[in-house]
Amino acid sequence: MTKAARVAISNQKGGVGKTTVAINVAGALNRRGHDVLFVDLDPQGNATEGLGLEDEYEAEPPTLFDALTDHEIREDVDAMVVTHKEMDVLPSNIDMTSVEPELTMAMRGRERLGKVLDALDAEYDVILIDCPPYLGNLTDNALIGAGNVLIPALAESTSKRALEILFDQIEVLEAEFDTQVRDLGVVANRVETTNEADQMLSWFENAFTDVPVWEVRKRVALQRAFSAGCSIFEFDADCDMAAVFDDVAAELERQFNLKEVTV
Numbered sequence: 001m002t003k004a005a006r007v008a009i010s011n012q013k014g015g016v017g018k019t020t021v022a023i024n025v026a027g028a029l030n031r032r033g034h035d036v037l038f039v040d041l042d043p044q045g046n047a048t049e050g051l052g053l054e055d056e057y058e059a060e061p062p063t064l065f066d067a068l069t070d071h072e073i074r075e076d077v078d079a080m081v082v083t084h085k086e087m088d089v090l091p092s093n094i095d096m097t098s099v100e101p102e103l104t105m106a107m108r109g110r111e112r113l114g115k116v117l118d119a120l121d122a123e124y125d126v127i128l129i130d131c132p133p134y135l136g137n138l139t140d141n142a143l144i145g146a147g148n149v150l151i152p153a154l155a156e157s158t159s160k161r162a163l164e165i166l167f168d169q170i171e172v173l174e175a176e177f178d179t180q181v182r183d184l185g186v187v188a189n190r191v192e193t194t195n196e197a198d199q200m201l202s203w204f205e206n207a208f209t210d211v212p213v214w215e216v217r218k219r220v221a222l223q224r225a226f227s228a229g230c231s232i233f234e235f236d237a238d239c240d241m242a243a244v245f246d247d248v249a250a251e252l253e254r255q256f257n258l259k260e261v262t263v
């Protein structure tokens, strides 16, 4: 079996659109005929609840927490996967709020997610990992376990420092774990028509010359799609931003040699 493409959607800055980008890229990939697994690695469980899986967030063990902390339970990870109309989901759970110290104590505690994903029997084309809004063991697990990162960032000057800190962390992980974490691109998100946004878009273009910089504008339809528990492709495929997420999906197809299945 060919290994699924794995992508961490990460930026330790809060509220920049990680979950929104992850859900809509998942929707775009699904629309293109790919099997997607969405991993909600955020203890807040926003994606899990947003995708209408509140019960999973409250579910009794074993959950993702146990799969990350117990190598025997890890083998049962397929049983933790639930289905959504557009994707499969490995949900977050309330127990994830206490996973950080457990992973600090655990042997190879920052390589656990990769092993959990290796243990999956189900086959996927793409695995998207929605990261929490801080750097810590969970984000390290996502970056190491995926080996690829897609970075949502607001078109605000504070994003510069956030990206600097993220790339410093990636550099440390690459050195410490003798691995590569490839930057697949930046999604400038919630862009409005302001001078600051224009300046930041230019800054992104200059700072990221080797990878695409996509521009997702502020759209109420994206918030409504989230509230409706689905991507923009299910909610309102006519929204102009659907094309941007479709571009991201097309780039992932190119990077990972995925064949588009439907038109």
Ligand SMILES: Nc1ncnc2c1ncn2[C@@H]1O[C@H](COP(=O)(O)OP(=O)(O)OP(=O)(O)O)[C@@H](O)[C@H]1O
Binding pocket: 013, 014, 015, 016, 017, 018, 019, 020, 021, 042, 044, 046, 131, 132, 133, 189, 190, 191, 216, 217, 218, 219, 220, 222, 223, 226
């Ligand atoms: N392009 C957009 N247009 C309008 N609203 C947006 C857009 N992107 C995100 N939002 C809204 O902004 C809020 C934060 O987005 P989201 O939850 O995706 O960010 P996040 O980075 O995952 O947050 P956290 O750091 O808490 O995990 C949400 O209410 C979401 O609906």
Ligand SMILES: [Mg+2]
Binding pocket: 018, 019, 020, 042, 046, 047, 130, 131
């Ligand atoms: Mg989020």
